Amino acid sequence: MRVGDTVRRPPHDRSPYVHAVLRHLAAAGFDGAPRFLGTDARGRAILSYVDGTVTADAAALSDLQVAGAGRLVRGFHDATAGTGLAGGEEVVLHGDLGPHNTVFAGERAVALIDWDDGVAPGPRVRDVGHAVWCFADIGASGGPLAVQAHRARVFLDAYGWPDPAEVVDEIAARFRRARADHLAHDRADAAAIFAGYVGWMERHAPTLTTLMAAAPPR
Template sequence: MSGSAGRHEIRRIRLEGGNDGGAIRIGATVRRAARAWTPAVHELLRHLERKGFAGAPRALGYDEQGREVLTFLEGETLGNRLVWPEWTRTEEALRQVARWLRDYHAAVADFTPPPDARWRVGGQWSPGQIIGHNDASPFNAAWHEGRLSGFFDWDFAGPVGAESDLAWTALSWVPLHARRVAELEGFRAFDRRGERLRTFLDAYGWHGDPAVIVREIQARMSARARDIRAGAVGGDPLYAKLLRQGRAEDMDRAVLELEDFAW
């Protein structure tokens, strides 16, 4: 191979992070194993592309190995770091994530999934619901030069109320998880969580009672803990891994701690 050809060879990079098999970057694309819900997710991403929504990858179909092909979102990610980088804890990040979610909900509001759409979570869509990201956490965020590029990993997208998607996103960014979990991730300002939640909700444009959001977080965490346990028993490798990691127990603990959440 000539020197010129070597310089133009497309690099293959295994991306860090993820609980569900990982992904490979090839040039400006990401390749991931296709699943039963992938066609529905691609329909969603194509809708977002038609709406001009920039904060999500584009669906490019499948490669010769049957993997889904997506565009790469440029930016720093958490990868496998146990302590999260400082940008995940700033008020500016809170506001940017909230505005991203507001704009996403506006873009997806008129999306009607195909009747045969299969989602990983959420069951069948019905009018009045949206297809939420359902996992817009720092684990799936790309941060580039002080700005949120968007969110990747849409595997948990599925039918949900917009308020529920808002609550689930607030959970990891405020954060409102169990104190033990937040401390391991590097968060210590527990006395400011009420203020941070209000900042997040104001940036989104939600002006209801914050207690409603906290109650929704509790309900969703209880449901997710049940899903993890049931999925693990049913043989789902991702849920089995999450159960071994203690995720269900951490969610149970967070639900109890939020009973005494101070504003």
């Protein structure tokens, strides 16, 4: 909920850790995340409001916007690498990166938002794979494979990720993990959706990887 120039978020079990991450990012000079300003009388986190636009439509983003998001994610990861918050893992993960959680000001990606209970230590590839899935709209609804591969490559080049195949493998693994989790919790409809994603990746991952590795983005 927006209140003036702040956003209020209800607490959850991992709130103290998330707030520590946000405090660390501010102290490290990373400007691409809301500032944690304390809690209000109802126990909600008070976060600074980031002005700009957010979209769930990856196809509406320009290459400049996708590249800016890649650099923003790299900056976030680098700011947490080697810290106690990473808990012996590579970095702290956001957990749900994509255009739906990125604020844009014109062509610039200015902030990552929705720091929720998925924030946790982990390997960079987990966040990068999720981000590429969302920014490149990987899957049956994402348009021609060449277009998906191009958007993915724009993000990865901006991040500085050298191995497209590793990211494609992680996206496929992400879909399998989600399918298994939904099945374990008797969420049949959601499991069927991710089963479709898994099948699509099994058919198209080799071609997608080849296209991503073939040439630099335009």
